[in-house]
Amino acid sequence: MKAVEENKPVTATYDIAQIMGGLYGDGIIGLKGAFSREWARQLGEDINRLYEEALQRPGGALGRGPKRHYVEIHPESIRGFVELATHPWVTAVCEAVLGPDYKIVEIGFDVPGPGAMNQPWHRDFPANEDTIIGRRLNSLAFNLTTVDVTEDMGPFEIAPGTQWDLPFGFEHEMFPPKSNSPRYEARAQRKMPQMGDISARSALTIHRGTANHSDKSRPALVLGVDAPTANNAERHDLQITRAFYATLPESLKQHLTCRLVDELEPIVQGHTIEGLMMGEA
Template structure:
């Protein structure tokens, strides 16, 4: 994971953070260049351990419900959840680095549209190289990133646990010959393998990436699962909220700071409804051929 040597304990307004701790050029350069940046030790291990326990409970529940978990390859699932399903949602969504990166890349009117987690279990295989969704005109024509995915591992990641692998700079690749505009043809694989970087974050680390940068999950050869939380964020005009169903109960909504409410795309409900995953990536189901 790329590290920016930033102090995660800082809190304050965007302008205060900008001038004293974080650097717009560094953030923009990383996401427009490699397509991924990271911050070490953004959260305490105790905070992450609680998240890990909550994720495992949510995963067990999702596997029991029709449509609760969607396959992302053999022995690998994605589960979309409600913000109030985890106790640390507000901590994550209001972390100074998360706010700074969102404002720097997506602008002051960014919206959180998704929260969920991936679980590559023991025995999961290499995924085919892919994007998480087709590249919008904003990127292919306008050369602008209009969405980000933040990832936070709930365990220390080691080489045999199927680490996330990314091909830096490929968020700008035109989808020529891509199946469903997401899956590049096999003749491009050598290019991605030559560029490939495996990410092995530790508990407490967080990353931000363009989901358009070509990437894959690798084979988990260990006896441990590797859960990772996902927070999806859009710029105005992006349409990724259509793939998700961010629900908030009125009682939870009333506990949120106004500064966070304005950055959520949500549906207010009296009681949370089970989420039937709508963002299925069909090409991942068989693993790498």
């Protein structure tokens, strides 16, 4: 990778047309081997620890279906947050799609455990006017697996191009009618990333977690990023201690929407997705 010249947009290092074409077309793109396997293994250790702690704390882990949880975390609770948030590809994708004033608003992880069922097809939140009327994407979700995903581990499944679907008949503007399912299944792509890979997607692209038939969990980190016109920060509580904030590079501080605290407080996650609780057969 070529070094990025000082004061030169990092997007110049990557093919902006490919980034824009992928996210405005399929709704998902990826970078193989963005991080080392050792980095991913370390992330996995941190997530496993945080998951065990969250399960012991009332409201610490939100159900996203049978045997499936989501946990929102503090950035400083994992090693490697700065490396993730400042990775040149992450920065390039955010600048290209969301503009230079993008903000990181969420960090957490999903854990589909053994026995997790197919989720219903869904969006992570309702589409707003930027997308429905303006046909613009104003938020992105980055995902990193902490394990090598195999077919039996309940891979993430996505229906390319459906970020532009108008929410006709969608329950809570997020869950499409069952009559749409054959179309999604015909388009569906199952993603089986390996440790060190990273992806970026529109959370509006119709997707689901599939059934985990293995005896292993499939943890995946989630980094949520908004354009200035989005309001997803309202669903989250990104906290950073003043001591940790002081260690961050200035180039990262300007891209954080967070609450500075002296001591970290347990996160009360407000983005419960009730429609995922039952799962599908």
